[in-house]
Structure formats: C-alpha cells, structure tokens
Amino acid sequence: MPINILFAARPERWAQYETPLTTALSDVGLDYVLKTDLLPEDVDYIVYAPNSEVQDFTPYTRLKAVMNIWAGVEAITGNPTLTVPLTRMVDAEGLTQGMVEWVTGHVLRHHLGMDAHIVNPDHLWQSVAPPLSRERPVTILGMGVLGQACAAALTSLGFPVTGWSRSPKSLPGLANEHGKDGLRRALATAQIVVLLLPDTPETENTLNADSLALLPRGAVLINPGRGPLIDDDALIAALDTGQVGHATLDVFRVEPLPQDHPFWAHPGVTVTPHIASETRPDSAARVIAQNIRRGEDGHGFLHLVDRAAGY
Structure with a gap:
C-alpha cells in the first residue's frame, strides 16, 4: 500500500x-x-x-x-x-551553503571596507589598507547548523571567531560562550557581529540598547537570522551616535520592509530583501x-x- x-x-x-x-x-x-x-x-x-x-x-x-x-x-x-x-x-547542499556564501561575502565586504570604494562620488583617493583577517574579531550569535557552518568558513579565512549560544556547546576551534555573562564577553570584542539565532520569546531583542552598548565603537552588525533579534529603535539610535558603524540587514519584523521604515533611508543601513539563503x-x-x-x-x-x- x-x-x-x-x-x-x-x-x-x-x-x-x-x-x-x-x-x-x-x-x-x-x-x-x-x-x-x-x-x-x-x-x-x-x-x-x-x-x-x-x-x-x-x-x-x-x-x-x-x-x-x-x-x-x-x-x-x-x-x-x-x-x-x-x-x-x-x-547542507542548498540552505546551509547559501547562508555561508552570503555571510562570508558580507563579512569580507565590511572587513575590506568595500563600500567606500564602490560608492565614491567625490573620487577620493583613500589609500588605507584594511587589517588582516586575524586582526578582525567576529562574533556569531547562534551556534546551530548555520552558525557552525559560517564559523568554520570564517575561521578558515583567518578570522578569530567567537560563537555564542544560549546553552553550553563544545565546538573545537572556536571561542565558545553561552548565557548572559558569555553574551557580554562575546560582544565586548566583536568588530563584526553575525546574528543566526532562532526567533523565540527568549531571543527577541537580543541586541537592544544595553547589549549594543557593549560593542566596540563602530562595530558592524550583519543579520541574516530573524528580524525580532534586534530592537529596531535601539539600533537606529546606536547608528546615529556611531556606536554601531553599519548594519546589513536581510530580515525584518515586517516583510517586505515597509517603504516608510527608517532603515531604507539611513546611510548606515544596507537592506537586502531576505535573500541570505533560500x-x-x-x-x-x-x-x-x-x-x-x-x-x-x-x-x-x-x-x-x-x-x-x-x-
């Protein structure tokens, strides 16, 4: 049958x-x-x-x-x-590989400072080389399948990666943090933060005014995980003060992102239309x-x- x-x-x-x-x-x-x-x-x-x-x-x-x-x-x-x-x-063949490629691409984009050369209307000769990857700490929030795969790819390129999860995990080759105290430590050194947590009541607003203040000034956020992981108003405030240098966001609380949302017009935000992985x-x-x-x-x-x- x-x-x-x-x-x-x-x-x-x-x-x-x-x-x-x-x-x-x-x-x-x-x-x-x-x-x-x-x-x-x-x-x-x-x-x-x-x-x-x-x-x-x-x-x-x-x-x-x-x-x-x-x-x-x-x-x-x-x-x-x-x-x-x-x-x-x-x-692993499709969804995970797509996420690894998108995350790696945007980490490298921000690490290398590509935006300043791609959009340069004043034709400025900015002869400043970026640091090497080993000098650019990256923190990944969320150590599930996608987080671990992205961590492996970035580690292979020489980035020092710290992985954070809500509960303890033993992941060879990474600095592993968990819990509230671990989150503070993971954010304190992160020049680039990648969010790959699930959307649950416990993870909503993981990045808020208090946690964003823990970051080194000018840190970059990359969110291909879930929109509710970030407090939108707190992020805009942190961008306005320079506490956050840039945010590349692929996911949002409301999708498609409403045309009047402040993210569209903010010079410190890159919006991508939920394409990090499919x-x-x-x-x-x-x-x-x-x-x-x-x-x-x-x-x-x-x-x-x-x-x-x-x-």
Missing part, C-alpha cells in the same frame, strides 16, 4: 517542488502518492510551509510527521493541533525523501524540532 504525501504550501511552490520531490521519493525506493489535494484522513506525511492553508491538523488522523520546507519554524511550533513529529529544513527545491527534496524513508524504516526522523525550545 503506498504512503500518501500531501504537499501543503503556496501554489507556486508546487510547480517548483513537484518534479524534484517525485524524483527524490522514487530514488529512495518509496511507494507513494504525492498530491496537493488528498483527503485529510488518508494523509501519512505533510510536506509543509507554515504559510499554507493547512493550519488545523486535527483532521489528519493517521499523520506520521510534518516535514517543514523552511528552516524557520516559529510560525508553527505553537500550533496546538500539531501533535506529531515536526522536522525543520536542514540542507531552500533549494532539488536538494531540499532529497532531505525530505530521505527523512520519510527513515520514518518508514523505523529509524527515527532527523532534524526534529524541540517545540518547547521553539526550534
């Missing part, structure tokens, strides 16, 4: 995922039916995006697991009708297919979400 897999996401996503999922599910040897319109009582798995029309999971009486195609799960973890295992997207259908489909195969074989699912922690 085939397993029934419901694809529940925006209609345009089906066009992107149908062929990769069909290929990946067949490659792992599954006997399956994959549709966007299965009867709830017949569904075994849901390949899911939190902005889909499926919000009440109660009718899905034989559901075994929900496979999220996003890395972020904050929009679904609190759903009381979802009682089966929930997995998040961890995709789920790639081909590689994401392979992750999903392999996880369903594991579930059917009784091996347990990978990338399970801890709903109490929120990620």
Whole structure:
C-alpha cells in the first residue's frame, strides 16, 4: 500500500517542488502518492510551509510527521493541533551553503571596507589598507547548523571567531560562550557581529540598547537570522551616535520592509530583501525523501524540532 504525501504550501511552490520531490521519493525506493489535494484522513506525511492553508491538523488522523520546507519554524511550533513529529529544513547542499556564501561575502565586504570604494562620488583617493583577517574579531550569535557552518568558513579565512549560544556547546576551534555573562564577553570584542539565532520569546531583542552598548565603537552588525533579534529603535539610535558603524540587514519584523521604515533611508543601513539563503527545491527534496524513508524504516526522523525550545 503506498504512503500518501500531501504537499501543503503556496501554489507556486508546487510547480517548483513537484518534479524534484517525485524524483527524490522514487530514488529512495518509496511507494507513494504525492498530491496537493488528498483527503485529510488518508494523509501519512505533510510536506509543509507554515504559510499554507493547512493550519488545523486535527483532521489528519493517521499523520506520521510534518516535514517543514523552511528552516524557520516559529510560525508553527505553537500550533496546538500539531501533535506529531515536526522536522525543520536542514540542507547542507542548498540552505546551509547559501547562508555561508552570503555571510562570508558580507563579512569580507565590511572587513575590506568595500563600500567606500564602490560608492565614491567625490573620487577620493583613500589609500588605507584594511587589517588582516586575524586582526578582525567576529562574533556569531547562534551556534546551530548555520552558525557552525559560517564559523568554520570564517575561521578558515583567518578570522578569530567567537560563537555564542544560549546553552553550553563544545565546538573545537572556536571561542565558545553561552548565557548572559558569555553574551557580554562575546560582544565586548566583536568588530563584526553575525546574528543566526532562532526567533523565540527568549531571543527577541537580543541586541537592544544595553547589549549594543557593549560593542566596540563602530562595530558592524550583519543579520541574516530573524528580524525580532534586534530592537529596531535601539539600533537606529546606536547608528546615529556611531556606536554601531553599519548594519546589513536581510530580515525584518515586517516583510517586505515597509517603504516608510527608517532603515531604507539611513546611510548606515544596507537592506537586502531576505535573500541570505533560500531552500533549494532539488536538494531540499532529497532531505525530505530521505527523512520519510527513515520514518518508514523505523529509524527515527532527523532534524526534529524541540517545540518547547521553539526550534
């Protein structure tokens, strides 16, 4: 008897995922039916995006697991009708690699001072060489899969990287900090800060007026994680005083970022439109297919979400 897999996401996503999922599910040897319109009582798995029309999971009486195609799960973890295992997207080939490339690119951009040469309307001859990477401390807030991958890439380029997480982690090759005292230490030396924390009640406004004041004057912020990690008003105030030298922001509390938001006009802010990383259908489909195969074989699912922690 085939397993029934419901694809529940925006209609345009089906066009992107149908062929990769069909290929990946067949490659792992599954006997399956994959549709966007299965009867709830017949569904075994849901390949899911939190902005889909499926919000009440109660009718899905034989559901075994929900496979999220996003890395972020904050929009679904609190759903009381979802009682089966929930997995998040961890995709080294696509999502992780994309984040590593974006973060590395913007760290190097700020480290090398590229903006002053790219936008130079007065044709100033600024013959000042940047320091070497070993002289530019970087702190990454959030030591999950993405944070660890970005830390490895930056370390390989010679940057001294400090990783901070809410709970202790042992990560060879990094200065590891955790907890409130660790956050103060991690920020105190950071000339560049990269935010890759999940969006939870505990992480909201991790960077606020008090924590921004801990940074060396003129430090740079790079946020490809989640918008609520930063207190917007506190950041603007810190930019205005020069406490923060520049902020490159890819994520925001409201997206798309409203046209009248101060970030657009502030000379110390670079806005990018949530492009730091994206789920790639081909590689994401392979992750999903392999996880369903594991579930059917009784091996347990990978990338399970801890709903109490929120990620």
